[in-house]
Amino acid sequence: MTEHVSGRDVLRQARELYQPYRDAVEPTGQRVAIIRFEPAATDPPDWRVRLEASKVSAEQKVKSFEHLGFTADHVVMPPGTTRAQFAEVLDRANQDPATRAIIVQFPPPAHLRPLVERMDPAKDIDALLKGRSQYNACATAEGICRVVEPFARDDPTIAVVGSKGFVGQGVVNTLREQGHRLMELDAGDDLRRVRDADIVVSVTGNPGILSPDHLRPHHRLVVDSGFVPQPDGSVRGDVQRAAYGIPQHLTPVPGGIGPVEMATLMERVVRKEVDPNAPSWNVEPRPYLTKEQMAQGATATQGASVAAAARGASAAQGASAGPAASAGSAASAGGPQSTAAPGNPVAQAARLRGGGGGAGTGGVPGGPPATGPSASVRPQLPQPPKPPGAGGGPAR
Numbered sequence: 001m002t003e004h005v006s007g008r009d010v011l012r013q014a015r016e017l018y019q020p021y022r023d024a025v026e027p028t029g030q031r032v033a034i035i036r037f038e039p040a041a042t043d044p045p046d047w048r049v050r051l052e053a054s055k056v057s058a059e060q061k062v063k064s065f066e067h068l069g070f071t072a073d074h075v076v077m078p079p080g081t082t083r084a085q086f087a088e089v090l091d092r093a094n095q096d097p098a099t100r101a102i103i104v105q106f107p108p109p110a111h112l113r114p115l116v117e118r119m120d121p122a123k124d125i126d127a128l129l130k131g132r133s134q135y136n137a138c139a140t141a142e143g144i145c146r147v148v149e150p151f152a153r154d155d156p157t158i159a160v161v162g163s164k165g166f167v168g169q170g171v172v173n174t175l176r177e178q179g180h181r182l183m184e185l186d187a188g189d190d191l192r193r194v195r196d197a198d199i200v201v202s203v204t205g206n207p208g209i210l211s212p213d214h215l216r217p218h219h220r221l222v223v224d225s226g227f228v229p230q231p232d233g234s235v236r237g238d239v240q241r242a243a244y245g246i247p248q249h250l251t252p253v254p255g256g257i258g259p260v261e262m263a264t265l266m267e268r269v270v271r272k273e274v275d276p277n278a279p280s281w282n283v284e285p286r287p288y289l290t291k292e293q294m295a296q297g298a299t300a301t302q303g304a305s306v307a308a309a310a311r312g313a314s315a316a317q318g319a320s321a322g323p324a325a326s327a328g329s330a331a332s333a334g335g336p337q338s339t340a341a342p343g344n345p346v347a348q349a350a351r352l353r354g355g356g357g358g359a360g361t362g363g364v365p366g367g368p369p370a371t372g373p374s375a376s377v378r379p380q381l382p383q384p385p386k387p388p389g390a391g392g393g394p395a396r
């Protein structure tokens with residue numbers, strides 16, 4: 001059975017965590033600019049679809065920043081926008097001291113793309129300026145890595161499908177820096193290799209590219225970062241619906257990485273503008289079975305007894321895998337080299353905290369599973385926010 005890792009729960013947590021900063025932000029009149037491009041009627045359907053995703057995402061960003069008391073400038077560039085016009089919009093946002101952050105929604109039309117580089121790096125909250133941004137990866141990539149982290153404390157192999165794309169590169173760089181064992185796959189590679197991985201992260205934006213032929217019950221987590229709106233109003237991710245029930249955990253589309261990205265952006269802007277020590281949102285560790293455990297428990301009865309044994313073993317262990325290392329930085333708890341044999345400490349710790357066994361509640365899209373986030377390891381409440389500018393924020 002597959003349990004959904006709910007991005008909506010993460011976003012709810014972030015809204016609660018950062019809501020108290022609203023009173024400090026609102027009176028300052030600080031702004032965030034979100035710039036996106038409207039397709040022309042003559043653009044090919046696949047381009048229109050990408051810009052539709054960009055629109056959905058821009059609207060979510062507007063909501064998220066406004067929730068924090070920022071004024072969101074949602075700038076829609078019409079088809080036929082010239083370089084000069086785009087440059088002027090960027091320059092204005094760069095020069096306006098009230099505009100604290102700028103996001104250019106991808107993809108921009110090809111002729112405008114080079115101009116993105118004009119963005120003031122100090123305002124580049126989504127790390128669009130590779131190497132010049134204060135962040136190592138875009139918000140989506142950071143969010144993905146933080147969802148992966150509680151599932152990856154015993155040196156698993158993590159497959160990244162779409163590793164050369166914008167988000168994929170961010171994921172690869174971040175996970176590699178944390179010392180993880182990676183399997184990078186991109187166009188032309190045999191995707192069936194993902195069967196050998198423990199965790200699969202798919203960031204291709206190619207609907208249904210992962211089928212039941214690729215996913216396996218030993219996959220403890222599959223992260224689907226695809227988001228392709230359909231004409232009927234539904235959305236498709238990288239994972240085929242027919243494969244949804246296969247892995248142990250899955251981030252669904254919608255309701256998975258999209259909302260996680262919003263939580264990441266909220267955290268970034270609060271830390272940058274109000275309180276560098278604002279708490280992190282986090283994903284709770286959950287029980288899972290390793291590939292080896294799955295192999296031992298190949299039959300149903302054996303599987304049940306392995307799970308039961310793991311549960312029993314956990315009762316004897318201390319729960320130390322707290323959320324302290326949830327900041328998504330290089331400080332991953334225990335490090336990838338931590339000795340996990342015979343079970344995995346994360347699963348044990350999670351069980352100790354009252355998480356259920358391997359048998360899930362099944363995927364109810366949008367609905368938190370029975371083993372979902374509880375109040376037990378919530379980050380501490382934020383300190384009362386300091387007035388912006390008072391507290392030595394990052395130099396700009």
Ligand SMILES: Nc1nc(=O)c2c([nH]1)NC[C@@H]1CN(c3ccc(C(=O)N[C@@H](CCC(=O)O)C(=O)O)cc3)C=[N+]21
Nearest residue numbers: 053054057060104105106107140227254255256258259
């Ligand atoms: N510079 C840049 N950064 C991006 O992060 C970026 C981008 N350009 N261009 C477009 C893609 C697409 N993307 C999504 C983010 C969130 C949702 C999201 O929140 N989706 C909700 C559904 C919201 C709804 O349906 O209204 C969900 O998955 O549950 C979707 C899509 C970010 N992108």
